Amino acid sequence: MPPSSPQRDLLDPDAVKSASALGLIARKIVEGYKVGEHRSPLKGFAIEFAQHREYAPGDDVRHMDWKILGRSDRLFIKQYEQDTNYMANILLDASGSMAYASGGLSKLHAAKIIAACLSYTIVQQRDAVSVGTIGGEEPVLYPRTDTPARLPWVMESLAPLEAAGDSSLGADLTRLAPQIKPRSIVIVLSDLLKGEDEFFRSLARFQHQKTEVILFHMMDPAELTMPFTGKVRFEGLEGEEPLITHPEEFALAYREEVQRFCKGIRTQCEACDAHYVLVDTSKPLGETLGEYLAFRQRINR
Numbered sequence: 001m002p003p004s005s006p007q008r009d010l011l012d013p014d015a016v017k018s019a020s021a022l023g024l025i026a027r028k029i030v031e032g033y034k035v036g037e038h039r040s041p042l043k044g045f046a047i048e049f050a051q052h053r054e055y056a057p058g059d060d061v062r063h064m065d066w067k068i069l070g071r072s073d074r075l076f077i078k079q080y081e082q083d084t085n086y087m088a089n090i091l092l093d094a095s096g097s098m099a100y101a102s103g104g105l106s107k108l109h110a111a112k113i114i115a116a117c118l119s120y121t122i123v124q125q126r127d128a129v130s131v132g133t134i135g136g137e138e139p140v141l142y143p144r145t146d147t148p149a150r151l152p153w154v155m156e157s158l159a160p161l162e163a164a165g166d167s168s169l170g171a172d173l174t175r176l177a178p179q180i181k182p183r184s185i186v187i188v189l190s191d192l193l194k195g196e197d198e199f200f201r202s203l204a205r206f207q208h209q210k211t212e213v214i215l216f217h218m219m220d221p222a223e224l225t226m227p228f229t230g231k232v233r234f235e236g237l238e239g240e241e242p243l244i245t246h247p248e249e250f251a252l253a254y255r256e257e258v259q260r261f262c263k264g265i266r267t268q269c270e271a272c273d274a275h276y277v278l279v280d281t282s283k284p285l286g287e288t289l290g291e292y293l294a295f296r297q298r299i300n301r
Helices: 006-010 013-022 066-072 107-124 148-158 169-179 196-202 204-208 221-225 251-271 285-299
Strands: 049-054 076-080 087-093 128-134 185-190 212-219 232-234 243-245 275-280
Touching: 087 107, 087 169, 107 128, 107 148, 107 185, 107 212, 107 285, 128 148, 128 169, 169 185, 169 196, 169 204, 196 204, 196 251, 212 221, 212 251, 221 251, 251 275, 275 285
Parallel strands: 087 128, 087 185, 185 212, 212 275
Antiparallel strands: 049 076, 232 243
């Protein structure tokens, strides 16, 4: 059996199949740096040079900077402001609560798979992606990737992520906002169990920049249904005190409260013109991803 690799572990075949077949189409006018399939806000015939990037296998050699090659014997690609579709920024919540798993995948691992499959799909359709983390020990946004040859680097960035620390989603999103280009797409994968008000306040900047936001709300099935019986000890993953109780005594009220919580998150997303996707980690991720991408195709017709 061939050795495991981050790319093989995270690219769920069914999720990739669903995502690749449908693609991720931008809802709004987007701004990027490479020829693609989406509407651009940039007009005219002039193409403004943006930066150089080191050549990677699969890059279009028509954009090679031959002068640099002649001077340094190194291969660099020219990138242009008006030469694309969109840039997607995929941000995973790495706070302690994302480590929870009642039996199957943890919320963080499910988020990694969705992020990996979306990254694969976005790059294959000739757009660009940057992955990062919020809510953990330190927010980070990794350099963008725009060629299939660089996808393994994305998987290697996602694979070692671990959930730890207290949630600080709103503050972290605000810190990363200057690195996120206007008229791009921001995809957040989080359980939003803490700090949802601060999180939604931080989205105001993206609305002003005409940046599209998508929230994948990661929830474990046990968090949705409270299936436990008998005397149970609950331990918090973000510093909360342990609680010993009989959950069947309040299970019904708990489920009603969770429904209100998820509905409230959806309502706040709609108020911010953001898309909301509830992800039950016990269900096939390819099915969840496929349903959402099919929905995007319908509304973009």
